[in-house]
């Protein structure tokens with residue numbers, strides 16, 4: 349018998365609801381803070397460890413891989429599903445961000461079944477010791493997360509916010525000025541609610557990982573930040589909740605970002621450590637693919653704009669002129685896929701009929717550097 353939380357007596361509350369339609373749900377759903385705090389207290393008294401995976405829902409294999417990792421390293425996993433308004437800029441996609449609550453719960457149930465039924469012989473020693481599973485889903489309301497003032501997306505708006513500068517101003521932060529303020533603020537709140545032993549973030553959002561690591565260090569938060577590798581589609585596209593907006597045409601062209609980063613990585617592998625050479629190789633790829641697309645008819649093409657391609661120091665994310673092999677570097681980039689100009693009849697244009705621009709990010713870590 350595995351040491352599931354089910355064997356603990358759990359404090360019940362009207363703010364706890366059962367997951368899915370199973371007669372015996374495998375995890376609890378918390379919408380408010382006090383009942384989750386009571387569960388956390390019980391887990392602490394029982395000497396159990398908590399891994400926390402914050403998400404904005406619309407779960408995919410990238411999220412599930414982080415949960416698997418958390419379950420392998422802790423006895424109990426808490427997953428949060430909360431679309432945090434303060435990390436979206438005023439003109440960003442907060443209202444249209446995919447919300448798939450029912451299927452998210454189904455995926456989490458299936459994952460718990462998988463974790464529960466995993467044969468012991470397939471487990472590593474660490475996994476065997478913890479053999480964790482999802483114990484709780486935290487899906488708070490915005491009133492719970494922002495109890496005093498309504499959340500603002502305005503840069504000068506009032507509220508209690510955390511700013512992690514200069515990290516938050518670079519790269520993604522340059523295009524999304526309130527983004528990391530919102531991420532750091534909501535993560536601090538979530539960490540305060542869950543008080544996890546370990547927190548799990550995906551390498552896909554590498555700057556977010558750096559910001560969270562800095563926040564944990566600077567605010568002396570008693571948790572360990574663990575980074576999971578980027579999970580990709582079979583063609584290499586990094587999984588992202590926003591990929592559902594792409595449709596077939598933009599999805600194929602969207603691979604340009606990874607191709608460009610790989611060209612820079614290939615130059616590095618050939619012993620080229622200079623920025624100009626490495627990023628020159630990446631630029632060649634984006635320019636060639638954009639030229640090809642521009643030559644096509646509007647009903648055939650997918651146009652995009654490169655926001656940035658960066659070669660940066662892994663800790664500070666400062667741009668570097670050449671890679672120091674001892675410290676490694678982070679190659680990262682962002683592109684904006686423009687709305688489809690002329691959708692064809694019956695074409696798969698993705699959610700939103702191809703009318704919304706889609707921002708894609710990706711990165712490659714050169715050498716074994718940590719963020």
Ligand SMILES: Nc1ncnc2c1ncn2[C@@H]1O[C@H](COP(=O)(O)OP(=O)(O)OP(=O)(O)O)[C@@H](O)[C@H]1O
Pocket residue numbers: 402403404405409410411413414548549550551552553576577578579580586587588589590591
């Ligand atoms: N492809 C992926 N591989 C590994 N982790 C991922 C992947 N995509 C997202 N994550 C991680 O999952 C966590 C929750 O991310 P989030 O809910 O924003 O999903 P997302 O797919 O990144 O959505 P978005 O469209 O907003 O980028 C973050 O730590 C994020 O880095």
Ligand SMILES: CC(C)(CO)[C@@H](O)C(=O)[O-]
Pocket residue numbers: 402403404430432435531534535553556
């Ligand atoms: C960490 C996070 C859940 C904070 O809202 C979000 O930025 C995300 O999903 O990456």
Ligand code: BAL
Pocket residue numbers: 435553
């Ligand atoms: N995955 C990061 C969340 C965002 O882009 O808003």
